[in-house]
Amino acid sequence: MSRKKPDLHAAYSLTSPEDNRQLYAEWAGDYDESFASLEDYQLHIHTARAFVGAGGQGPVLDVGAGTGLCGAVLSGLGVGPIDATDISAEMLDQAMRKDIYRDAIEADLTQGLPVPPESYSGVVSSGTFTHGHLGPEVLPALLRIARHGAQFALSINAEHYAEHGFAEALQDMSTGQIENLTLTKVRIYGDLAAGPNKDDTAFIALFERG
Ligand SMILES: C[S@@+](CC[C@H](N)C(=O)[O-])C[C@H]1O[C@@H](n2cnc3c(N)ncnc32)[C@H](O)[C@@H]1O
Numbered sequence: 001m002s003r004k005k006p007d008l009h010a011a012y013s014l015t016s017p018e019d020n021r022q023l024y025a026e027w028a029g030d031y032d033e034s035f036a037s038l039e040d041y042q043l044h045i046h047t048a049r050a051f052v053g054a055g056g057q058g059p060v061l062d063v064g065a066g067t068g069l070c071g072a073v074l075s076g077l078g079v080g081p082i083d084a085t086d087i088s089a090e091m092l093d094q095a096m097r098k099d100i101y102r103d104a105i106e107a108d109l110t111q112g113l114p115v116p117p118e119s120y121s122g123v124v125s126s127g128t129f130t131h132g133h134l135g136p137e138v139l140p141a142l143l144r145i146a147r148h149g150a151q152f153a154l155s156i157n158a159e160h161y162a163e164h165g166f167a168e169a170l171q172d173m174s175t176g177q178i179e180n181l182t183l184t185k186v187r188i189y190g191d192l193a194a195g196p197n198k199d200d201t202a203f204i205a206l207f208e209r210g
Pocket of ligand 1 (some may be wrong): 017020021024043044063064065066067068069070085086087088091108109110125126127128133134
């Protein structure tokens, strides 16, 4: 019996890191075409532009880098060096083919990151704080690997933001761990999108490590 092809609906229904690892292993080869191009995906562009607009600089960690779409935009805007981290070796293989990342770090973010503290001046993430993926509980692991003053630009699916306590987590961290928090709502997909999620929105959370 053949299994259904990976798609956004399946990705939003995932319930564990291991589910994520399995789905993205299958999806990696045609994620850029069957998802990003077809659905006119824009979130990686919003995230990278917000990072640069806020003055973000390298070295940058791209969290849940996937096939490297956000890193490619960042690199095109002159930011570097950029490292990619993701739970999926197959997605990271695709990212490294784009020849923009310095290093690939395969890791389950819910278990922390195998990176020395204060390694990065910037942290970006597009499309990974969303249904079936990561919640605010991983934010402390990201603060740990960021230098004081490091710029963050994280996309957070707007429904996921409301359902998983991001507001409270960011509020708690605003007592010294993070500074200058702003949230801007953007459309995840462009005008060419036709799927059932075409009108979905996300916040771009910009802040600095305190
Ligand atoms: C929707 S994709 C986004 C990829 C890319 N940033 C983009 O905008 O196209 C989500 C990514 O999060 C990764 N991911 C999911 N759970 C993870 C975890 N626990 N630790 C690290 N990465 C994870 C997946 O492997 C996948 O590559």
